[in-house]
Amino acid sequence: MAPVEVCVKAAAGNPDLLGDCPFCQRVTMTLEEKNVPYELKLVDLSNKPDWFLEISPEGKVPVFKGDDGKWVPDSDVITQMIEEKYPDPPLVTPPEYSSVGSKIFSSFIKFLKSKDPNDGTEQALIEELTALNDHLKVHGPYVAGENISAVDLSLAPKLYHLETALDHFKGWKIPEDLTYVHAYLKLLFNRDSFVKTKAAKEHVVAGWAPKVNA
Numbered sequence: 001m002a003p004v005e006v007c008v009k010a011a012a013g014n015p016d017l018l019g020d021c022p023f024c025q026r027v028t029m030t031l032e033e034k035n036v037p038y039e040l041k042l043v044d045l046s047n048k049p050d051w052f053l054e055i056s057p058e059g060k061v062p063v064f065k066g067d068d069g070k071w072v073p074d075s076d077v078i079t080q081m082i083e084e085k086y087p088d089p090p091l092v093t094p095p096e097y098s099s100v101g102s103k104i105f106s107s108f109i110k111f112l113k114s115k116d117p118n119d120g121t122e123q124a125l126i127e128e129l130t131a132l133n134d135h136l137k138v139h140g141p142y143v144a145g146e147n148i149s150a151v152d153l154s155l156a157p158k159l160y161h162l163e164t165a166l167d168h169f170k171g172w173k174i175p176e177d178l179t180y181v182h183a184y185l186k187l188l189f190n191r192d193s194f195v196k197t198k199a200a201k202e203h204v205v206a207g208w209a210p211k212v213n214a
């Protein structure tokens with residue numbers, strides 16, 4: 001099988017290394033889970049080359065080269081295309097579970113950027129993580145049960161950013177009593193598809209630094 005092509009973020013300050021885009025990792029994890037060979041094109045987002053802006057006029061990664069040779073943006077659309085073209089193993093999340101955890105990433109960003117410890121952003125994040133914990137307790141170990149599915153592949157990189165950035169910038173850790181979330185992170189972060197596609201922690205930190213210090 002000829003490898004499919006996907007443009008992903010290069011590491012901030014090191015354009016030869018894989019960068020820290022959670023939407024890109026969602027796509028590469030999906031390809032890994034389905035054993036689809038792929039070729040990465042690393043894009044330095046701080047100095048976007050002309051060839052990239054031609055195929056991604058909005059200047060965003062990931063972009064994925066479809067069968068017809070057209071480049072397709074947006075990880076939602078791309079992972080859907082991959083599922084249709086490579087249905088085995090199926091990674092479709094049952095619709096009733098597809099929005100589990102969907103507010104965690106935005107809650108994390110608000111808390112990360114917050115400079116006021118009493119503005120409720122920490123509490124809002126804890127509430128979202130608690131809802132995930134409650135869901136996993138009943139339905140786990142993955143969001144849809146025994147098998148990993150698309151929603152887990154979307155959440156895994158975001159939870160990695162959350163854990164890495166909040167620890168680094170705020171010395172904050174996910175509360176220990178959220179035991180189902182901790183078990184879930186362990187499962188996700190030990191998966192081959194995650195290990196092979198993750199950015200180094202230092203690049204995750206470097207990626208968030210300008211936003212935290214803004």
Ligand SMILES: N[C@@H](CCC(=O)N[C@@H](CS)C(=O)NCC(=O)O)C(=O)O
Nearest residue numbers: 021023045059060061062074075076
């Ligand atoms: N909704 C898009 C979001 C993609 C996105 O925001 N990518 C960021 C990198 S993580 C990007 O390309 N930003 C453009 C830039 O930094 O110039 C998706 O799911 O693919």
